[in-house]
Amino acid sequence: MQIKDVLLATGNGAFFYDDQAAIRSGATQDGFIYVGEPTTPGFDSIRIPASSLSVGLVLTDNTVVWGDMMSVQYSGAGGRDPLIDTSQTSDLTARVVTPRLLDVDVSRYLDACATVFEPFEHKRLPLAVEYGVSQALLRAAAHLQRKTMAEIICAEFDLSLPTCRVPIYCQSGDAREINVDKMILKAVDVLPHGLINSRQKFGEDGQTFVEFVKWVATRTREIGRPGYHPVLHFDVYSWIGQEIGLEPQRIADFICRTADMVPGFTLNIECPADFGSTQAQIDNYARIVSILDDRGSRARIVVDERCNTLEDIRLFAEAKAAHLVQIKAPDVGSIADTARAVLICKENQVGAYVGGSCTETDLSAQASVHVAVATRADMMLAKPGMGVDEAFSIVGNEQNRLLATLNRRGTQTENVE
Template identity: 45%
Template sequence: MSIRIDAVRAVPTVSGFFFDDQRAIKAGATQDGFDYRGDPETEGFRRIREAGEALTVELELSSGATATGDCCAVQYSGAGGRDPLFRADEYRSVVEGVVADRLRGRDAAAFAENATLLEGLTVDGDRLHTAIRYGVSQALLDAAASATGTTMTDVLADVYDVAPATEPIPVFGQSGDERRTNAEKMLLKGVPVLPHGLFNSVEKIGPEGERLLDYVRWLSERAERIDGYDPRFHIDVYGVLGELFGPPYDRAEVVDYFADLRRAAAPYPLQIEGPMDAGSREAQIREMTTLRDGLSDAGVAVDLVADEWCNTFDDVRAFVDAGAADVVQVKTPDLGGVQRSAEAVLACRGTDTRAYLGGTCNETDVSARTCAHVALATRAAQLLAKPGMGFDEGFMIVTNEMRRTLARRGRTADATEVAADD
């Protein structure tokens, strides 16, 4: 007898960081301690920095088990073509209303069918907010794993007919504004990819990019002190280099600066996320392609990571098809259902673009653990340590989830082999 979804419950909860008005910050909002002074500029924000919110979704199954997922949205909600700010109280009725009405009574094991149904739901003709699709799909994946007695990794691998990873996916640590202290932590823990850096203003990068150069040079010097450690550097500049230089991005001034970054990072590989924010997907693809071609022609080995305007599955495909980036960030909350994140990672297979399964510091422990399964199932190139900006907690959550899952899958495989021998 199949296990059914009996009830759906939504509980307003908290996320692991904050919502920030990126437009106001880029416009020069003054940082006041941990807060910002000034008026918000993005619709939906009451202040520039607001406490993050989440909405926990619980599916009660006929087996007596409860499956869980968390609806949450990115730190910079409403920016770069993303859905508006997510207010948990405003969307609770949607989950307990139209979503619950369609899910009750359905087979909990049928993840693909349930996730497809969820993606097609609308309210007043509009698709569900990406955060709702994200959180409910996590609960559906958890329900399918519970109903089939397996892992979320196996459920996804079966849906897409792929072989999951047999080793942990390289984890990418994010430092927040404590970019030196947290980078030191990452170095001591041997994090494979680091440190993000949060270089989201001209003040932090330097009016001529000099502060970013100094930081990358410092990072390389610190990493060289650790024997047998070979990390990859990944710096997010939030489009600010575009403000410093402007197009065309293949001119000598820009290429020379990237060459300076390359020398500062040596001997470690370097990738720069979001070098500019061109204002639209088409413009972003054009400008990133120009920069990537310029770097290639000059022999400057700095990889570019697509972030701004690369939000949906279609966006990911567009950047990959155009050859606009060496790496695309799959920003999990922005794609809606977790199955769409899996599909985005798999869309990079067979191309020269790597898939970074990212997301946001503003997620939760539940969504982070679910993403660890997506990364394992699809063999993503790297996985963001999340939630939060303290580094240690997020690194622990995703690392431990992957290790536990791999151990469980290994024990299951061993048991199957023993049964076959008997």
């Protein structure tokens, strides 16, 4: 089965794109907007509505399968691709990608991705293009073979079919207290993210952040159902390093003290510091991880900034420069590379977190579910958006539908045998 036409449709991401550099420099909030001038190229204001570009593959039986391209919330920061321009991306896709798509055999997923994503003018295609087109190609292969997307991933990477769900991690956005309550009432596996992305939210010497960590643990015990015991995961957007300095020992000391204040909980700290380059990040994160491990701390380091591409992920995993790697799917590019990234982490006995961004769409989130479940990731992000309910529903329900389907397939196979 071949692709006979390619459709493009502009759309909306589920949240907003934010200029991280401007926010770190002290931009203040006025209601939902940030006041001040943007500093990151591509931003005409500090906060702008997220956009997306859908690519539809028209197959010879007239079925249309879709994938969605977008940027992540903090585009252009930490070594990431710049903000997507949907008009330019649409033009590039029509001129360069569409002719390639019309020539590929969609039944061979990895081969099709390799052909379509060959460099153009000696440069890699924009990662947003890879991400969206790879979703569509995965859906095309699943349609052709009458299988789930997870089964295609398993077949391509020689994996056995999964039988277990992947723990889901929700993010609160700025509505911290209300959204934490939602997460606890819905028994979310990992919570709450917290969006600790400014000095005001982190506090002098981190005191505001520490009080929030303690409050989340207390609130979990107060209103959580009996036996509910989530992992506490906070993204501090490098504010530990910015506030107390870039000495690994001091950062590790701060994290250990924070973990000691919530005994009985595993504490994930994402992006404790930004050391300015990928190699510096690897060297210093490896040191922090070693200190925490030597102390037997219940705290775990999660890498995000400076760990974007598949090769970055390989370097961090091999160096044991994190307990858990966020595989930020749109930044990795092809969703096939998200699968590869999980497998690389597992080979190196490092946790694999299939992440992404609040700016994604329902389609990209559902495709990520199939990759995360197929590769047995250690956790995955509830996405898109910042509202908790919608993202948890989209990701959780897709996991449950997938596992019910695979369970039936397994039962049928046993009956035949």
